[in-house]
Amino acid sequence: MTLNRLPDPEKRLSIRDLSKLYNEFVALDHISLDIEQGEKIVVLGPSGSGKSTFIRCLNRIEPHDSGVLMIDGKIIDQKTDLTELRGRVGMVFQNYNLFPHLTVLENCAVAPRLVRSIPRGQAEDTARRILAQVGIAEQASKYPIQLSGGQQQRVAIARALCMDPEIILFDEPTAALDPEAISGVVLIINDLAAQGITTVCVTHEMGFARRIADRIVFMDKGRVQEITPPEEFFTAPRSARAHAFLNEMIRF
């Protein structure tokens, strides 16, 4: 697949030559990629390959240093309204980062109330609906500490969904989950895709990647080494680095 030099305003996400430096260290090196609406992208790569940095650039938690990031035809840069951007691009963190002092319901309703000035009652109604959608309606009044890992993961997803995003970024969503819970996450992400929500997911879990990805983006040393559908990536990776990476993964 070849990309135009210019970003494509028709795509949900269009990224050209995105680069990020930490002092001398090149964290992201000219990343270019287009992502469609409702597409499920999985970013793979060894530790330190820049995959987490990459998704953190997409909601500008890490501002990029050069290149173009375009969402729905709009260029994202230092002039972008971050509140608006983060309303469009939600994020689910590896440790979920739920707010421990708020109940599950409040965790979900707090951002719509504060950021969008939605009245409490309305925000909580929406939150209840979305909690039901991810299957944990009955946990609404509990505190995060009272929930299992899988339940916390669902709260984190529900919290992001309450902002009604177009894109959700997942940072290692399966890192702390048992196989049953992982299947649950797969179902939820498929459900999101069906609603037209784009997901970009960083993971180490090959089985999970294979089950959900429309396309695998393989990164190493800050660069995109290859972008391939999962069947092809896991059977016949194009790049030598991906080959080595998969061999390494199988060994452990």
Add this chain to the structure above:
Amino acid sequence: MRRAGLLGVLTAGLVTMFATISAWAEALPSFAANGTLTVCTNPTLPPMTFVNGAEASALAGFDVDLVREIAGVWNLRPDIVQMDFEGMFPSLSAGRCGMVISGVMRQATRERNFDAIPYYESSMVVIARTGTPKISSFSELSGQTVAIETGTSYGRLIDIENTALAAHGKPPIRVQLYPSEDQVIQQVLLGRAHAAMSQDVEVLYRRQQLGGKVTTIFKPDIPDFHDFAIYIRKDAVDKARLEHAVEELRRRGTLTALAHKWNIGDTLEETAPARGAPSRFDVQTFLSALTSRAFFKGAAMTLIMALLSHVTAIAISIPIALALNGRRSLIHPVLSAYVAVFRGAPTLLQLLFIWNALPQFLPVFRESWFTPFLAAWISLSINESAYQVEINRAALRAVDRGQSLAAEALGMKKSHVYWHIVFPQALRIALPPTINDFISLLKTTSLASVISLQELLAVTQIQVARTFQFTEYYSAALVWYLGIVFFFLYVQNRIERRFTWADRDKAAAHDA
């Protein structure tokens, strides 16, 4: 011509009027301001100056009456400020009071810095427990312990005597210093000190109170200890006016009448009838002290001062903690220095500095709006804020960075992130050390008695000076302090119980 004539009459009239006003004004000393005569006293030397009754404000004694009489001569309103003995002369220097009248002896060394106007003859005495043999010179106290009040000039006298003793190869007189005269005498009663130094007028009073347990063993004739004097800041004109006023009172017979009233007249011999000795612990006194208005007001003052200072300290400390936790900038060293200085300097020193030293280079702090309450509030707030900065910094740091990251990823503004996500979690972490600090601060307020704040301990000490019932009044103060502290420990416990989200066990129990 007519106009000129009228003008002439008017001018003449105005000149006469101004002359009259200025003549009237000239009769007043320069330290009389707004019709008020402010006087510093340390009310722990009965019968000269003391608190007579359970009310801290009920000052009485020869000196207190004298203040009223002098104010009467000048047609001024008397305003008597109570403080520790040590605090009086710095306060006089700072212009916080116009005169010191507190049973203070006229002395050449003090007259180098202040003007002294004698008003009553007295003499210094050495006292000891009844039955102690009389002595005829200070040298007989060689090797003995003598208790004296801090800030008085007795210490200097002993220094001179000790030099002479050393020259003769004899052991020196050992000195113990105490902040009030009643504590000085208590050392004699307890046997901790062989003797104590005081004034004959007080000894008479104490003998009555203590049932003749103390007696005068030596009455030296030293010129420096002959007269009680009023002290003012050096000013020849003021001195002449005050001398005139005292002379006027002497001429009217007022001074003699006062001496009679307070039983310090010519019949000053130890013939006073002894009252029954106080019992070991008088439950009745203890209970009435505990429930007295004076103690209630003292405790309220302690509580209000601690609460107000701590709230202010927290308000000051949060922005400093945030700045210090944030990116390094130019104000970092300034804020770090603030914390280091105010955490490093003793609280008592900060109080004395703000109350006594600050007005010397910033005259605005001499004015009456700068009350002991305000000074204590400022000192304690600043002092506590330095500690609170460290608590808050640690608490803010302890909130996982992922929390603000998650909040920002949801589009929250910085202020929302702090108020709704970071602060509530930091509060949970900061609460126990903060309440711990508050309890400590509650007790630190007792230091403010040195700048004459009428908090619980100051009230206690004044009552002890009056009654000499140490155990009963100290116990009442103890009960009040413990009562307040236990209340706040209970509050802490209640608040912590509300934070179920932070405790897995309780959360689980709550769930069940």
